[in-house]
Amino acid sequence: MKILALTSIRSEYDLLSSLFFKLHSDPEIDLQLMVGGAHNSPSFGLTKKDIELDGFNVLINIESLLDADSKSSRLKSASILLLSATDIVNQYSPDLIIYAGDREEVMIGALLGGYLSIPTLHFFGGDHASDGHIDNPLRHAVSKLSTCHFVSTKEHESRLKALAERGNRIHNVGSVALDKFSEINPNTGILNEIAGNKVDRPSALFIFHPVESEMDIASEVVCDSITALIEEGFHVFVGKPNSDHGNTNICHAIGDMERKTEHISVYGNLSRESFVQLFKASKLIAGNSSAGLLEAASIPIACINIGERQRGRYCTDNVVFVDTDKKSVINGIRKIKDQEFVTMVENIVNPYGDGKASERAYRLIKTIDFQSLLLKKEDPLLYVK
Numbered sequence: 001m002k003i004l005a006l007t008s009i010r011s012e013y014d015l016l017s018s019l020f021f022k023l024h025s026d027p028e029i030d031l032q033l034m035v036g037g038a039h040n041s042p043s044f045g046l047t048k049k050d051i052e053l054d055g056f057n058v059l060i061n062i063e064s065l066l067d068a069d070s071k072s073s074r075l076k077s078a079s080i081l082l083l084s085a086t087d088i089v090n091q092y093s094p095d096l097i098i099y100a101g102d103r104e105e106v107m108i109g110a111l112l113g114g115y116l117s118i119p120t121l122h123f124f125g126g127d128h129a130s131d132g133h134i135d136n137p138l139r140h141a142v143s144k145l146s147t148c149h150f151v152s153t154k155e156h157e158s159r160l161k162a163l164a165e166r167g168n169r170i171h172n173v174g175s176v177a178l179d180k181f182s183e184i185n186p187n188t189g190i191l192n193e194i195a196g197n198k199v200d201r202p203s204a205l206f207i208f209h210p211v212e213s214e215m216d217i218a219s220e221v222v223c224d225s226i227t228a229l230i231e232e233g234f235h236v237f238v239g240k241p242n243s244d245h246g247n248t249n250i251c252h253a254i255g256d257m258e259r260k261t262e263h264i265s266v267y268g269n270l271s272r273e274s275f276v277q278l279f280k281a282s283k284l285i286a287g288n289s290s291a292g293l294l295e296a297a298s299i300p301i302a303c304i305n306i307g308e309r310q311r312g313r314y315c316t317d318n319v320v321f322v323d324t325d326k327k328s329v330i331n332g333i334r335k336i337k338d339q340e341f342v343t344m345v346e347n348i349v350n351p352y353g354d355g356k357a358s359e360r361a362y363r364l365i366k367t368i369d370f371q372s373l374l375l376k377k378e379d380p381l382l383y384v385k
Helices: 010-024 050-056 073-093 106-113 135-145 155-164 176-183 190-195 213-230 247-260 272-281 290-294 325-337 340-348 357-368
Strands: 001-009 030-035 058-059 098-100 120-123 148-151 168-172 204-205 235-239 264-267 284-287 301-304 319-322
Touching: 001 010, 001 073, 001 106, 001 176, 010 030, 010 098, 010 176, 010 235, 010 272, 030 050, 030 073, 030 213, 030 319, 050 058, 050 168, 058 073, 058 098, 073 106, 098 106, 106 120, 106 135, 106 204, 120 135, 120 301, 148 155, 148 357, 176 272, 176 357, 204 213, 213 235, 213 247, 213 284, 213 325, 235 247, 264 357, 284 290, 284 325, 290 301, 301 325, 319 325, 325 340
Parallel strands: 001 030, 001 098, 030 058, 098 120, 120 148, 148 168, 204 235, 204 284, 235 264, 284 301, 301 319
Antiparallel strands: none
């Protein structure tokens, strides 16, 4: 069985890495990766090197990311990826194309599969946030173009059915992103290793990505939020933002904060192992990363989600949503430090899964007849209640 997996950014690659290892080790499967986007950009860590270190076979490396930090650059980058990949994918003729999430590159995977008559498998379909970000309608559009779906929760399964996807196309395996938390052990020295010196405060992980509706205030939000965490007694480990439009101003704000205080450590791209160990060593995660909603409960730690991004997304009670002003962030920090809240978080169960999803996904990939599901003939009108 020939499988082509698409990957364009470190965060999305690590979501599927546990599954990739299982597929790669199977002698009956030829797993090849199509590597594009931020993976091939020095500005974002040139993370294709990490894929090479993992030992996976790379069918094609595509330098598709325009490092322009504009609205149009994401669309242009996606078009480069599609144009560069089409002939090679057609020649390789895989039995299945795999992709995950809600970035523009997954649309390329869906289009390649649809127009080249190759079955496709979409991970994390049916998820939804009410923040108005383009990622949400794109995720749903990709689901309609995809052959099958491996979803994380019952709610996601129901949402896909509401989009008129047949039940035999949908499999609730749990989130494959959680497997790494059971596979990677804690490291008591990780904070000092990343900081480059002794960290004598409790640590907070901070990740803030650009959002169109908050573009004008993003720098202020980042500075105020980091300041609030420091004032409340934390050493803040700050991850640089993704390649979305607006990342430059956020990076500048992070750099300004780094020069002002010793209680901050900034990182670009960490290895999978180091990031999970940092996550496990932190007392909380703040910002607007999906990791706070989807993964923090597996440790478990609290999440303070700042601003509009991720609003309305399914999560459990360890997540506190706050506005972007400094006072709201401080109130959120004080809420999660309350002993009653701490006790609640210690006993929480992650609704996204048990850390064994990759094995379930692997076994299903081995048994599903994807070719028989390729043609999507179902009429949405038949699903109207």
